[in-house]
Amino acid sequence: MEEKVSKRDMLLEAGLAIFYEKGFEKATIDEIVLRAECGKGTFYKYFTSKDDLVDALDDKFKAKMKDKLKKNCPYKLSPEVFFTKLIKTLRKIFKENHKIGIIKFSRAHQANKLLEQSDQNWGPIPEIEYITNYVIEKINSGEISKVEPRSLVACLMGSVHHMLFSDFKEKKPFTDKEIKDVVKVILSGVKPIC
Amino acid sequence: MEEKVSKRDMLLEAGLAIFYEKGFEKATIDEIVLRAECGKGTFYKYFTSKDDLVDALDDKFKAKMKDKLKKNCPYKLSPEVFFTKLIKTLRKIFKENHKIGIIKFSRAHQANKLLEQSDQNWGPIPEIEYITNYVIEKINSGEISKVEPRSLVACLMGSVHHMLFSDFKEKKPFTDKEIKDVVKVILSGVKPIC
Amino acid sequence: MEEKVSKRDMLLEAGLAIFYEKGFEKATIDEIVLRAECGKGTFYKYFTSKDDLVDALDDKFKAKMKDKLKKNCPYKLSPEVFFTKLIKTLRKIFKENHKIGIIKFSRAHQANKLLEQSDQNWGPIPEIEYITNYVIEKINSGEISKVEPRSLVACLMGSVHHMLFSDFKEKKPFTDKEIKDVVKVILSGVKPIC
Amino acid sequence: MEEKVSKRDMLLEAGLAIFYEKGFEKATIDEIVLRAECGKGTFYKYFTSKDDLVDALDDKFKAKMKDKLKKNCPYKLSPEVFFTKLIKTLRKIFKENHKIGIIKFSRAHQANKLLEQSDQNWGPIPEIEYITNYVIEKINSGEISKVEPRSLVACLMGSVHHMLFSDFKEKKPFTDKEIKDVVKVILSGVKPIC
DNA sequence: GATGAATGAGCATTCATTCAT
DNA sequence: CATGAATGAATGCTCATTCAT
Numbered sequence: 001m002e003e004k005v006s007k008r009d010m011l012l013e014a015g016l017a018i019f020y021e022k023g024f025e026k027a028t029i030d031e032i033v034l035r036a037e038c039g040k041g042t043f044y045k046y047f048t049s050k051d052d053l054v055d056a057l058d059d060k061f062k063a064k065m066k067d068k069l070k071k072n073c074p075y076k077l078s079p080e081v082f083f084t085k086l087i088k089t090l091r092k093i094f095k096e097n098h099k100i101g102i103i104k105f106s107r108a109h110q111a112n113k114l115l116e117q118s119d120q121n122w123g124p125i126p127e128i129e130y131i132t133n134y135v136i137e138k139i140n141s142g143e144i145s146k147v148e149p150r151s152l153v154a155c156l157m158g159s160v161h162h163m164l165f166s167d168f169k170e171k172k173p174f175t176d177k178e179i180k181d182v183v184k185v186i187l188s189g190v191k192p193i194c
Numbered sequence: 195m196e197e198k199v200s201k202r203d204m205l206l207e208a209g210l211a212i213f214y215e216k217g218f219e220k221a222t223i224d225e226i227v228l229r230a231e232c233g234k235g236t237f238y239k240y241f242t243s244k245d246d247l248v249d250a251l252d253d254k255f256k257a258k259m260k261d262k263l264k265k266n267c268p269y270k271l272s273p274e275v276f277f278t279k280l281i282k283t284l285r286k287i288f289k290e291n292h293k294i295g296i297i298k299f300s301r302a303h304q305a306n307k308l309l310e311q312s313d314q315n316w317g318p319i320p321e322i323e324y325i326t327n328y329v330i331e332k333i334n335s336g337e338i339s340k341v342e343p344r345s346l347v348a349c350l351m352g353s354v355h356h357m358l359f360s361d362f363k364e365k366k367p368f369t370d371k372e373i374k375d376v377v378k379v380i381l382s383g384v385k386p387i388c
Numbered sequence: 389m390e391e392k393v394s395k396r397d398m399l400l401e402a403g404l405a406i407f408y409e410k411g412f413e414k415a416t417i418d419e420i421v422l423r424a425e426c427g428k429g430t431f432y433k434y435f436t437s438k439d440d441l442v443d444a445l446d447d448k449f450k451a452k453m454k455d456k457l458k459k460n461c462p463y464k465l466s467p468e469v470f471f472t473k474l475i476k477t478l479r480k481i482f483k484e485n486h487k488i489g490i491i492k493f494s495r496a497h498q499a500n501k502l503l504e505q506s507d508q509n510w511g512p513i514p515e516i517e518y519i520t521n522y523v524i525e526k527i528n529s530g531e532i533s534k535v536e537p538r539s540l541v542a543c544l545m546g547s548v549h550h551m552l553f554s555d556f557k558e559k560k561p562f563t564d565k566e567i568k569d570v571v572k573v574i575l576s577g578v579k580p581i582c
Numbered sequence: 583m584e585e586k587v588s589k590r591d592m593l594l595e596a597g598l599a600i601f602y603e604k605g606f607e608k609a610t611i612d613e614i615v616l617r618a619e620c621g622k623g624t625f626y627k628y629f630t631s632k633d634d635l636v637d638a639l640d641d642k643f644k645a646k647m648k649d650k651l652k653k654n655c656p657y658k659l660s661p662e663v664f665f666t667k668l669i670k671t672l673r674k675i676f677k678e679n680h681k682i683g684i685i686k687f688s689r690a691h692q693a694n695k696l697l698e699q700s701d702q703n704w705g706p707i708p709e710i711e712y713i714t715n716y717v718i719e720k721i722n723s724g725e726i727s728k729v730e731p732r733s734l735v736a737c738l739m740g741s742v743h744h745m746l747f748s749d750f751k752e753k754k755p756f757t758d759k760e761i762k763d764v765v766k767v768i769l770s771g772v773k774p775i776c
Numbered sequence: 777g778a779t780g781a782a783t784g785a786g787c788a789t790t791c792a793t794t795c796a797t
Numbered sequence: 798c799a800t801g802a803a804t805g806a807a808t809g810c811t812c813a814t815t816c817a818t
Binding site for chain 3: 790791792793794795
């Protein structure tokens with residue numbers, strides 16, 4: 001009744017914070033359990049290893065991503081609205097969950113020879129699948145002119161990633177005007193001539 | 195005459211290879227000096243620490259980046275040619291030097307609290323400065339319609355990053371047709387109506 | 389009616405099996421209670437510690453040893469028959485109960501400084517007492533020639549131990565012919581009659 | 583010049599002592615390096631693991647065993663002298679090196695399922711090979727009557743082992759008279775001449 | 777200048793034991 | 798009576814860095 005948050009959840013939360021702050025390798029179980037206010041044994045009751053904790057965090061993230069996209073960016077939206085909502089939604093999710101993204105990316109590279117064995121570390125990426133399907137559908141229906149689907153996805157996802165990178169690196173978050181211009185650039189490029 | 199490559203260069207080369215293969219944290223000085231065929235003491239003659247070696251590698255990369263961009267993408271080129279050459283050049287450089295890029299990115303995140311102290315790890319990014327200046331110049335000269343410069347840079351750099359990520363993650367390198375379509379999407383969006 | 393085997397017996401049985409399979413140190417309470425199909429708390433209801441469980445197992449073994457010797461090798465037997473039955477009985481008991489023997493021996497040595505404090509871990513050894521008494525009795529009655537009792541016990545017990553060791557180490561169990569020859573050697577020696 | 587004992591030898595010596603005192607599992611690297619007066623890193627420079635140290639100790643022991651037997655018990659000796667010298671030599675070697683013997687035996691059992699995989703832990707046993715060959719030779723030459731070689735080896739080795747066990751367990755070392763009687767029993771048996 | 781033996785702080789992981797339910 | 802979640806001391810092993818030669 002009193003204590004609603006389970007130890008497991010506290011570990012998940014603490015892990016996310018510490019992994020993000022220190023990076024996967026530099027994070028120590030000691031510090032994680034310290035922040036989660038539990039013994040080291042408890043960590044290993046719920047997770048088999050440090051890696052296992054990251055995987056658990058990633059699973060949560062992917063589930064949330066799929067869910068948010070379905071809710072905020074239904075396929076029935078027009079390209080203009082869809083793209084705008086998409087960029088905003090993705091930025092919001094990535095911002096709110098940027099920790100796990102960064103953790104995953106950087107862990108993948110510590111692992112080794114990522115270029116060769118990346119598939120072991122990364123499952124399918126839900127947002128890319130989601131957008132690609134939308135784009136294909138709209139190209140088929142004629143609402144978007146015939147371009148390579150991956151090219152359009154590249155512009156969209158790439159812009160989002162670049163914005164996040166700028167937010168992070170340059171500390172000048174993209175303004176609404178700038179976002180609008182990104183959509184404008186992309187949309188004018190694929191709007192079918194009527 | 196006999197041994198032209200300096201020990202320092204051999205260490206640089208070995209470091210790049212090992213950091214890339216294992217990731218910064220998992221790479222050991224032992225392995226680096228083994229591959230560089232020199233003693234551990236020699237390593238500390240030329241570099242003050244593991245971090246110092248990465249910094250040295252990064253400096254080399256940035257110099258090369260500036261140089262290639264100036265050669266392949268002079269400002270005098272038209273947006274269409276510039277963008278196409280830019281995307282191809284960046285992809286090539288990143289591909290040829292992807293090791294240092296990945297190393298830097300992943301080290302930045304292991305370091306700590308990147309969002310707060312990132313500037314310590316990352317100096318100015320030469321390619322972004324270079325492109326931004328081009329875009330501003332062309333907007334001023336009217337060859338590109340008035341959009342936020344950062345938006346256009348976002349589309350360009352974002353696409354490149356996304357392509358690299360796709361190459362890496364999905365192992366389906368973007369084709370020439372797809373690259374052309376990316377430029378088409380972006381260009382049609384910013385081509386001034388004549 | 390339904391469940392006749394007590395939890396305590398199940399723990400005893402599980403402990404014997406796991407100790408034997410993994411060795412005392414490598415055996416974990418977790419695995420023991422898992423096999424005994426009971427909770428960890430239950431273990432500590434019946435036994436005060438891991439050591440306590442081994443002691444309980446040893447007590448059972450010693451009782452069985454005494455019992456079997458009395459039944460199979462009564463003092464009234466002649467030396468020839470007694471020795472043969474003795475060797476076979478001991479081998480059988482040790483084989484059937486080798487787990488506890490090995491466990492005890494190996495635990496003794498992990499414990500510490502065995503040469504000094506061995507008596508804490510080992511009570512009197514029933515089979516040695518039993519044989520020694522027989523030998524003394526038969527020397528007194530003249531059925532066995534006057535040798536140091538311990539020397540004869542050494543040959544007998546030593547042979548048994550060596551056979552067990554050979555069974556275990558070389559996986560070539562001693563044959564009946566070989567056992568018979570051991571008794572022959574002890575009873576009659578190997579000096580050729582000149 | 584000054585410090586003749588190498589770090590490796592100090593570790594070997596310290597390991598032997600600690601393994602013997604505490605048993606393989608309970609011995610800690612910390613304590614070994616403490617006694618060897620060197621850092622933990624040094625341990626892992628010379629040995630790849632705790633197990634590796636035991637193996638090194640065992641190799642030394644086996645070499646010494648072969649050497650001593652050849653010197654003290656040459657095949658040209660008569661059975662009576664050979665057996666007596668053999669028992670004394672083996673007891674002496676085992677006593678002087680009892681630590682490694684006990685360590686090996688008890689480690690084997692912690693390993694696991696020894697009965698099945700013992701061969702991985704134990705190489706050929708030099709003393710048994712040595713004695714067996716002697717016995718076979720003497721049986722062929724007629725100096726020893728025709729018994730199964732293994733039976734005689736069992737009596738000899740078994741007696742030695744039993745004596746060691748008695749020394750260890752009962753703390754009453756076998757006297758010279760008792761040893762002589764053991765040889766007598768084996769050589770001439772205990773059946774009273776009727 | 778170059779070396780590599782020596783170091784020891786640091787970390788992931790295990791497991792016997794307790795105790796509240 | 799029985800349970801199993803929680804604990805944290807203990808341990809094997811790694812690796813960046815130093816320094817005497």
